[in-house]
Amino acid sequence: MLTSQKCLLNCYNVEEFFTDKSQKDYSKEINQLNREQVSMDDPRLIKLIRNHWIENPSDAEYNLQFPDLLDPSAGQAPFVDNRMSFKERGFYVECGALDGETRSNTLMLERLRKWNGLLIEADPYNYKQLKEKHRKAFSINACLSIYPFPVIMQFKQRFNQGKLIENERDRGGKKGTIIEIQCFPLYSILLAINVTRIDFFSLDVEGDELKVLQTLPFDQVDIEMMTVEYKHIDLGEDYLKHYVENKGYDSLVKIGHYRQWANDIIFKKRKT
Numbered sequence: 001m002l003t004s005q006k007c008l009l010n011c012y013n014v015e016e017f018f019t020d021k022s023q024k025d026y027s028k029e030i031n032q033l034n035r036e037q038v039s040m041d042d043p044r045l046i047k048l049i050r051n052h053w054i055e056n057p058s059d060a061e062y063n064l065q066f067p068d069l070l071d072p073s074a075g076q077a078p079f080v081d082n083r084m085s086f087k088e089r090g091f092y093v094e095c096g097a098l099d100g101e102t103r104s105n106t107l108m109l110e111r112l113r114k115w116n117g118l119l120i121e122a123d124p125y126n127y128k129q130l131k132e133k134h135r136k137a138f139s140i141n142a143c144l145s146i147y148p149f150p151v152i153m154q155f156k157q158r159f160n161q162g163k164l165i166e167n168e169r170d171r172g173g174k175k176g177t178i179i180e181i182q183c184f185p186l187y188s189i190l191l192a193i194n195v196t197r198i199d200f201f202s203l204d205v206e207g208d209e210l211k212v213l214q215t216l217p218f219d220q221v222d223i224e225m226m227t228v229e230y231k232h233i234d235l236g237e238d239y240l241k242h243y244v245e246n247k248g249y250d251s252l253v254k255i256g257h258y259r260q261w262a263n264d265i266i267f268k269k270r271k272t
Contacts, residue, residue: 026052030150030182037149040185040215045150049184049192053142057116058134064101070108072101074262075255076227077108080200083225083252083268090199092117092137093190095144095212100130103262105202105227110136115200118193120144122181122205123157138193145183146211155181185215198223204264207232210240218247224269227255231263241265248272 026048033045071077084090090113092106097119101107109115116136121127122143130139145151157177190196201223203209209228228244230237241251249267256263 034150034152037151040148040187041191045188046191049189053140054192055131055139057136057138060134063132063134066101070112072103072107073105074103076105076202076262076264076266079253079255079266080225080227081109081113084199086113087199088113090115091195091197092200092202093120093198094118094202095120096126096204097121097130097139098126100133100135106200109200118189118195120189122155124179125157140189143181143183144205144208144212145185145215146208148185148215150185150188151183152180153183155179186212187216187221190221196221200224201226203227204229207234209233210235210243213243225267227264227266229264237265
């Protein structure tokens with residue numbers, strides 16, 4: 001297993017992920033774009049994500065484990081619903097989306113207010129379960145890049161605690177299967193679905209939240225509200241708040257659950 005810092009970036013051949021010929025045809029192209037570290041808005045990258053990674057919303061009936069539980073979040077969804085004046089048919093982005101139901105910050109908005117959106121989940125095992133829920137949203141099985149370019153990185157699978165491996169500290173500790181996974185900048189994924197206006201963005205990527213936000217061109221993407229997990233960010237909660245507030249947002253509330261299901265700050269775009 002490659003473990004050096006250099007080999008945390010693009011050391012893997014994405015062709016190994018695929019088995020049939022059609023998949024290998026485009027895997028060669030994405031592998032080349034990874035090596036080139038192309039820009040987030042490169043038309044070749046956008047086309048590949050749109051044609052080969054994004055999956056369409058389901059038109060089947062929901063297949064939820066707890067169909068009578070309207071809000072599985074830890075309070076984020078009803079808070080956002082209230083502050084958005086109970087808006088109908090908004091658009092959300094949720095990363096990581098887990099299995100599409102457990103502690104979802106967007107399922108209530110989808111079911112109650114008829115929102116649609118984009119679900120992003122890195123772990124293939126979680127993503128398979130997500131697809132079985134029949135969510136009414138676009139979805140993608142990929143991680144959000146912590147760089148302003150596409151990259152293949154190692155990822156430790158641990159259900160809701162899965163995370164990118166950026167150093168030897170991440171590799172150790174709690175057990176988990178280590179896999180290689182394709183990562184895309186959030187902006188690239190948004191361009192692939194032709195969306196740059198988001199009503200609500202939920203970001204929970206086990207410590208890389210700030211790095212993901214730092215790749216995002218806030219002058220090109222309009223996000224009304226966002227909830228961001230702060231617990232595992234190395235630079236801390238105050239640094240995160242300062243960064244997001246400097247992008248034109250107000251910090252509204254800190255969500256903390258007694259079972260530590262949530263450690264989020266909810267932000268709202270400042271009126272100008």
